[in-house]
Amino acid sequence: MRSAFRPLSQRVRTLTTLAAMTAPPPPPSPLTLEAARRLQGMLRAEIGPGLDERELDAVEARFGFAFSADHRVFLSAGLPLGSPEWPDWRDGDPEDLARRLARPVEGVLFDVEHSRFWHPAWPPRPSETSDALRLARSELTTVPQLVPVYGHRYLPGTAGAYGHPVLSVWQTDIIVYGDDLADYLRHETLGHASGATRRLNVDFWSYFVDGGPGIDVTAPTPFTPYAVTAQEAVECLRMLALERLIGRRHHPEQLVEAGLTALVLDVEAESLPLLAGLARAEHEQAGALFDQVLAELDLLQDLPEEAARWELVRWWLRLIVNGSLAPGAGGDLITYEGWSALARPQALKPLVDRTDTFNDWAAIPPDDRELRAKAIVEEAERLLDAPWPPPSD
Structure with a gap:
């Protein structure tokens, strides 16, 4: 029977690898006009003449924000056109551009109203939704502007700053989509993988990336139990094990429920009744018992x-x-x-x-x-x- 625990040497190698993966990335380099033009040459887009300093200043003055330094250089090198996903800062519909700029804040307000989102730095949430929206809108007037790059991808509008990560923004589901503008354009638009390791350091918006309610790729998978046969119950146990292998976590209730389902469907494993019978106060034992069940069912696999x-x-x-x-x-x-x-x-x-x-x-x-x-x-x-x-x- 295979052990449910990896040898110490393997765990040390794993921790060493994780430490290397989580080391801080090197500081960003400013985007140059030459580099921006090379990137634009690989885009599947028509590239119009770049915006000059007067045009860039006029856009900022009209809409009341500032382009970050690398975004400004990118638009100076050329203006991507030919797709509605690219904002046309020269000849685009002003109302459309204003909607794009407002979308991140409106998305937060949407979740305040429909998902009861409430930022921890705000005053206590009023009981009435209309009052909560009014207070949230007031609080959001001071947050840094996010500026659209392409579709739902945004850069913080911080004058003179470069190297901010590019964000994918869907309401309060916000994740890093590129270490910086150049990384995003190479990897997202051209279809190559991005490490996306740089941390966001922007007031308010950092909360969503660093622990807020946005998409957490290690959060428990929100599925409802489906097994009606012993084979399906064992499959579910194995898939939960694979999720743990790639770094996803599970609520103890999920492990207990999976064990209970398997037990009811006559899956035989010595530790299964112990896992299935855990009371809420005993849930800290769920992980270890789950590993024992996996070992007894020979479900621990060293898959790449x-x-x-x-x-x-x-x-x-x-x-x-x-x-x-x-x-x-x-x-x-x-x-x-x-x-x-x-x-x-x-x-x-x-x-x-x-x-x-x-x-x-x-x-x-x-x-x-x-x-x-x-x-x-x-x-x-x-x-x-x-x-x-x-x-x-």
Whole structure:
């Protein structure tokens, strides 16, 4: 029977690797005009003449914000056009540009109203939603401006500053999408993987990236139990084990519930009744007992991380299709733990695009949200019907 615990030497190697992965990145270098032009030459976009200093100053004065230094250099090198995702700072509709600039704050207000979001630095939340919105709007008048780069990707508008991470902003789901503007353009737009290791240091917005309610790629997977056979119960235990392998965490309740489901479905393992029978006050034992169950069922596998992620993506797709995982949440999960972590494979890009469209709450009429969720499910079904894992790009 295999041990549930890795040898000490292996754990030391793992910790050493993690320390190297989490070391602070080198300081950013200022973006030069030459580097910006090289990057623009690789974009799938028409590049118009760059904005001169007078034009840049006029945009800042008209809309009341400042471009960061690297954003300013990028727009001086050339103005990407040909897609509505690129803001046209020269000839674009002023109302459209104003909406793009307002979208991050409006997204926070949307979650204040519909998801009861409340920033911990604000005064206590009023009991009435209308009063909470009024107070939140007042608090948000002082937060740093986020400036659109492309679609939902934003840079903090900090005059003279360079090297800020590029953020993907969907309401309060906010993550780093590139270490800086150059990294974002190379990796996100051109389809290569980004380490995205730089920390955001901007008032208010840092909260969402450094521990707020935005997408946390290590948070427990929000699926509902689905197993109705012993085989499915064992599969669920194994998938939870693979999630732990790639660094995801689980609420003790999830481990206990998975154990209870397996026990009810006649899965046999010596420690399973102990895991399934844990009282709430005993939940700190869940992780160790879960490992014992995995060992007894011979489910502890030394899979390479890439292989584990591909297995998990397929499982998450099946959860989306069978209704155990909401399409939007499942699409987000596959975007960040699958597509991004696996160097952005082209096979998953249609699902990522449909998830991106689903998350574009500001552009979706309420009646269309269900249709866009259905589009994610249909793409998940298509992927499950195709060879797995998909052929490499």
